[in-house]
Amino acid sequence: MRRAEELKERTVWKSDPHTQVKHLVYRHYLQCWMGKICQTFPEATIVDAFAGPGVYTDGPPGSPVVIARTFLEHSAYQRFNRLNLICLEERPDRVEELQRQFAKLPKAPKLHISVQPPGKFADQQSRLSALAHRGRAETPVLWVVDPFDLKSAPYSLIRQCLAAPRDEVLFTLFTNELHRFCQREGYDKAMTPYFGGTHWQAAVPERLGRREAFATAYQQGFTDQGLFTGSFGIRISNQSARYHLILATHSEAGLKCWAPVTWKLDRYSGQGASTETAGAPSLFDEASWVVDRLDAALRAHAGTEQRWETLSGQAARLNHTDKHLRQSLDNLAAQGLAFRVDPVRARTAWPEGCTVRFYAPEDVADESF
Ligand SMILES: C[S@@+](CC[C@H](N)C(=O)[O-])C[C@H]1O[C@@H](n2cnc3c(N)ncnc32)[C@H](O)[C@@H]1O
Known part of the structure; x- marks a missing residue:
């Protein structure tokens, strides 16, 4: 079965190396984010808005379980305050599987997991935002937005996730797909809402590094609005990035957890190694x-x-x-x-x-x- 079919037909699908790199970025970022946020604020929330089933057929955990475990296994856990983990998934079968996966975790009074009924993120965002902030705009909320396609997470929706002063977004941007299809007739109809404007067009003439140019264009949307942003290309070995993870935050301090992630992970994704080792003796x-x-x-x-x-x-x-x-x-x-x-x-x-x-x-x- 081809991967695209597997993702559509099956409740649970097989992991791949790109998913492992993405989860490593999550884990490293969360280690730092939790270390700072969960000791400083009386409570904080993570919304996994495209949660998936919480597991892969070959065994690795899905992002909601990665988040929960990073919290439970954190070296500063004893000093942590409350963390709310809210998960949304569109498909009922995946919601059920996710509940089964969470049931295997140890009960922990500081971790409040809420698996929402099946629903689409665009329909649920404002309700989830109220749940996440629990009546206090200043509650830190990290939105993890990891969809399968362009249309389910337009820029306007991402901006809504950044409405409160301590909201942050970690977004999967499909830079390889943008690179491959940006000149296809009619594709602009998907690109403009995805970027929240036509500034993506500046990346199209870039022949080398067009994926990175799309990431930069997307980030430009945040910097134009006074936000801070970082990005990391998810690639394996010396291949081109398949997608980018983009962080958007209101505070420069938010970026302090991001920079170390990118250099720590270079060796896993081979980003530093490919040019260095090219031509070097085996x-x-x-x-x-x-x-x-x-x-x-x-x-x-x-x-x-x-x-x-x-x-x-x-x-x-x-x-x-x-x-x-x-x-x-x-x-x-x-x-x-x-x-x-x-x-x-x-x-x-x-x-x-x-x-x-x-x-x-x-x-x-x-x-x-
Ligand atoms: C890329 S997968 C998520 C993988 C997961 N974040 C992980 O890293 O393990 C995207 C998931 O979002 C779900 N989905 C698709 N459209 C959605 C929507 N509009 N709202 C919420 N979930 C959606 C899909 O069923 C799929 O399980």
């Missing part, structure tokens, strides 16, 4: 058989998560050291084929005790979203 020039055997063994884990202990044992059985294992993992990570999913923070890329998820090259290459 890590394994001296002993290419090492990479061949270990690399083949690791690639065979595609579609699964493996504990460090298992991988280390496997490397040893192939007569290789943990150092070789780490080099092989670095090599796969640069291609988007291996991700450390736990712990989210560590001083080195592959610490003992970590968990690694593996993907196949087809997962990276699939162009459809």
